[in-house]
Amino acid sequence: MPWVPEPDPDDVPFNEPYTAELDDGEKVTVTFTPEQSGSVFYLPILAISKVRGTIYEIRDDGSTQYGPAAIPPTDIDDMTVTFAPAKRFRDSLEVIIRNTSGAPQTYHIQPVGFEQIEGGA
Template identity: 60%
Template sequence: MVDVVPSPEPDARPFNEPASVTLDPGQKATVRFTPEQRVTEFTLPILAISKARNTLYQARIDDTIRFGPAPAPPTDIDDMGVTFLPALSFSQSLEVEITRVSAAAGTQTYFIQPVGWEPTGGESNGA
């Protein structure tokens, strides 16, 4: 497995908050994550999303597209591989947009799992 760069400080606050959305054919969903500490930037080395055919994935960090739109997620939820090297950081928000372009009947559930950390106290976040 690839090492996370930069490495978190020992007292960093871990973040691993799964979310899910269920989409019908042609639907789009946006899931928003925000730092809890609001002191410095949130570090994001892993963004895992369920992989499904006929789906478009996009990630926006602080209103800037940093991934996609793409037909595959940054990493699959079952793999949990390091996605961004060096890790991305954000101070306002991470927005994940999933679009189900399939016309097939039925619903599709997607799991979204950003994994990273927030600095605590006077930590400089390594950036």
């Protein structure tokens, strides 16, 4: 599935992997923010490790966009387009993971998208 919208040549790619190790009952909130001043962030792919006994939630600019759910938007091994059209935010993307599996777990989080500079398409 193609990215919607497609990035322009001047747009800045974003691919910032993060790893969290959680004991049973622990929660992590990872916040990603646009790095370019005055930019809009487009997020077509959000891949997270799929682990049984986990609760996943995604918020952008303070609004819940996904979950809470027992499965991630897409698994880190698949890396398929998650949101079409791509989710768009200006301030922050929060990924919230709760480990309820009964054992320690390692989670990989990988948002893939691009930043469009103000005045772009």
